Amino acid sequence: MNYRKKLKDKIYGGDNIVNLSDVRYLPRWIILIIDILLVFLASLVSCYIIGKLNGNKAVFYNELYMFAFIVGVNVFFMYVFRTYAGIIRHSTFIDLFKLLLATFCSTLTIGIITSVYFLWKGFELIKSDVPFLTIFFVTSFMVLSMFRLFVKEFFHILREFRRSTLKKRILVLGIGESSIAIARAVLDNHNLPYQIVGFLTQRADSHRANLLGKPIYTRAKIEHNSKEDLALDGVLILKEMMTKEEMNFWVNLFLEKDLQVFKAPTVQKLRDNDFGVSIKSLQIEDLLNRKPIVIENEEVKRRHHGKIVLITGGAGSIGSEIVRQVAQFNPEMIVILDQAETPLHEIELEMRSKYPQIKFKFVLADISNRYRIEPLFQKYQFSMVYHAAAYKHVPMIEENPHEAILVNILGSKNLSTLASKYKVNRFVMISTDKAVKPTNVMGASKRAAELFVQALQDSEGNVTKFITTRFGNVLGSNGSVIPHFKRQIENGGPVTITHPDIVRYFMTIPEACELVLHAGTMGNGGEIFVFDMGEAVKILDLAKRMIKLSGLEPDVDIKIIYTGLRPGEKLYEELLSDDATTLPTHNEKIMISKDRHMEFEEIEQFTQLIIKSALRGEKVEVVQLLKEIVPEFKSNNSVYAVLD
Template sequence: MVNVLKIKELRYVPRWVVFFIDISIVSFSVLITYLFLQNLHVKINFVEYFNEKIFTIISVNILFMFLFKTYAGIIRYSTFFDFFKILWASGSALIVLLGLNFISEMILGQPVYLYPALCLFFFISIFLMFFFRMTTRQLFKMYMGSKGASSKIRIAVVGVEDESVSLANAMIHNPGQRYQLAGFFSARSDSKKAMLLGYKVYNKKELLENDYLRNRFDAVLIREMMSRPQMEAWTALALDKGLKVLKAPDANKIKEEGIVGSIRPLLIEDLLERSPIKIENQEVKGRHINKNILVTGGAGSIGSEIVRQVAQLGASLIVVVDQAESPLHELKLELLERFPDQSFKFILADISNHYRLEKLFEDYRFSIVYHAAAYKHVPLIEDNPHEAIFVNIVGTRNLALLSRQYHVNRFVMVSTDKAVNPTNVMGASKRAAELFVQSLQNTEDNTTKFITTRFGNVLGSNGSVIPHFKKQIEKGGPVTITHPDIIRYFMTIPEACELVLQAGTMGKGGEIYVFDMGKPVKILDLAKRMIKLSGYTPDVDIKIDFIGLRPGEKLYEELLTDNSTTIPTHHEKIMISRDPLMEFEDIELLCKQIMRSAIKKDSLQVVKILKIIVPEFISNNSEFEILDKTPEHEVYQ
């Protein structure tokens, strides 16, 4: 029978069916009323017109049911709003019938209907119509809840606040989705034996002390607006008890997107996310509005986010440069759709090509240059040091010199914490680029403000550790870590780009801005947490293998050099690093020497010169360690 009716596929009961049922209920209510009066031996007026009287009652009720459209609601979603519609319709019908009685008394000397009979009929009819809707709704909910109940995820909502109750209600009122409310968790000590929406509220202490609760739930649901310490505490507790952790946005977003699309597994990024920097939007906007902006590396993780943020600031033109064809094309399609009123130019170019870049500076006369283009993968650059020279040093040199030549107001370079006391070619090449950019600040006739920003690792960026771990977990492991003690700083992509924009605004020229990165994260702990969040047990379901440090890799990243001093700014999370400087003539000479060696692909000579430019560069786990054991570096010119 169920298969024939296809209840699950039925969107709603047709309105004419509801209307017919309501008429039947009204007719039945009249019958019940008169049977009740008959059993009490109450004499009714105008017995000879009994059929006409019943027809009048039903007709008047039908009229107001039609006017108030009591049949128009979807039965399985009935609420007290539907009850009030029934109340208004029946109440209006009662008033008309009472008016008919009043006229009858004035003309005929007695009322057509007994007043108690009308009141009794009124209460019986509204009760039965509302009872029909509530019963239908509950039966539908029970049926939908029973369908595939064994495959549904049993959820305990964390918290008993209004926001948590809204989430629970959303699950209750959407029985067709894959989540099933099973209870609540609360940190409050007075919640023992409490019930909410018909479900038990479990105290946090109960979850800590009783392992049997893991058999009652599959997952806990936390709210987006929950504080980070609370989120971390509940996540750790849930994972220790073998429960999955899900996250839901606030109730307003659920109304827009639907609960099924809104609830998602908690990601490691949610736990690592930090409070964003407060940006002076008016000051930042003032630097960009009606200006021509250049973003290099614009198709990369950082560069593309810089472009998205600048596109909201009223720039006259944004020129996006990258040598990666497919990512640049995809970014173009995205930006043209998202920002139809913003002017863009998408340029496929290599920043080591000075002549290609000069044409851009000549044509567009940029006010700000955001330089995010770089080679960043440590092991690859260690194997190909000459390529780091072409992009990270020569490319930066080209852009910086052109910015000075064409009087660009601000040149903002994106650097890395790997440039601090570097142990690899990539970090050393970025430090050399920093030194070159800084050296231009005080050169003759310079009007450009040269600014550098240093970042730690960026969550979700191309090639970063988190996406790598995710892929390994999805394949069933193993998760590979270079060393059990390795640690890294993390920040989000939007946060990193906000720092770039803010630094470009507040910089006076020559500064290296560093960010208060908070506490570093142990990569082993990160991997274990990610495995648990995926529903697995580390070293049982997913193995963790230690593969040894890669060439040039170090255990601990730093943001400041040993010789630097830190100067605070008006932002508590942004500081200025005062690092040792080089004169322009000195680093220009060395850059020309290293360029010649890179053209010859003489890797050993390239690294020799790089170690002269960056004296603190000590190779680690690399073939170039031999150079650190030589008393003096012999440089061929």
């Protein structure tokens, strides 16, 4: 077996060290030999006691034969009851009961055979056989069971010792009541893989004091000592108790010292039964999270309560979160449309379980098929349409530009014109920062969709308010960089980055969807809402922090390699074009971009031409027309750059 080979390699490999954890269990024949030796020992002890009681007279007629006879009978019943078959460290009451039966049957059989022999030959094989057998029964059962109990307890002690040595030695950041309560909870739960060794504070006047019998470390002690000198593995923080600036400061310090960072919930959110699960490693999303938009819940609720809402792309990252947030406002019905079967099924199971009181309609359909989606507008009087369905992966769309036209342009055209035809109150389209000065087909197709929706706002007879939202990368969305990096780190690397200087803006999925809901309530029609995304994040720095948060060292444990910019990719994204101006709104984080408009007749003519080209599969012609619709579209690192 593999474990025997490992054990042999340990013994003969040169280090002469055998880890007891490598010994899974002893072979059965070794257990049987140990049991035989213990039975022989019990026989000797019984003989000694009876001999002393009888004035040192011989107990057996022939000691050699009688010892062999007693051991042989015991071995027979050990085989019958298979007392040697179990793993000793996991012995149970059943194993002890089997020992009792085997010992009792052995003693009884020995007594019967010696009595028959005495009646037949008139000769005693065992002097004082009843006292001897009684002592032998008690002694043999006791030594056999004690052996098992000793081994079981030994491995229990060994396991507990190893568990304590494997526990991570951590500090708790802060000396406030919440920090002390979390530390006490960890100390009281011995099953957690953490050992609290002290507290950490900014204050310099607390280093002589103790909390819960643990010392208080100062920031200076962490800064001026190495991880090895401190004998620490990590630090436990309460994320909710710090500002973003404070958390970034402390996390940078901990990562510089190669300390792992763990986050714990507040005491109010803590439950005893899942406390161990509540303590998690700090994720990069925790550092990128910003203060979310404060939306007017009453206005949003009024717009959705008792209404019928259509959400396209409702099985995707953004669409599914919009579904979850809209469901909180008790609409009359939510119609969820997507062409991805399995994700649509998953969101159906989730929503029917969480909101059994709400009517849902899950539609498997392609938005480029007008004949499939128009019956939905005929049947349901939609009050709101959230259009999140789109093709979004830049390299994939660069290879298949005609498909982007059919979904991103034709699909948006179908939905928006149907919304206008059936007098939907509001239509909210979700766009992207890649639509600003696009360098790829995906961004250009979304910009063309923006132009069509904006132009439709001023078309004759329209009463629908068409609103566009534009934002950057979303944390954790399907295909985004952070889940991709996580998978690469879990697989041991390397982490691949297209360019060392590439930067991106980030926001959380709930934050992005709050923007969408807010835009749906505050827009008057024709606006493009852009979001203050804060500071751009350098992807290289992001990757390094993610590796360090995983307890690894960049370029040592996990290699970082550069693959070059992909077709259509640019170093940085923009939310506003150069010639655009912005208008403020009552929310300081949301602005209105005043971009170039097109007349409806002009964009309608262009879209008809480009859709026909896409249906014919004419890739170059499609991109050429797209560059006419969006003059600022300049291909980057792409075969279509020759068209510029």
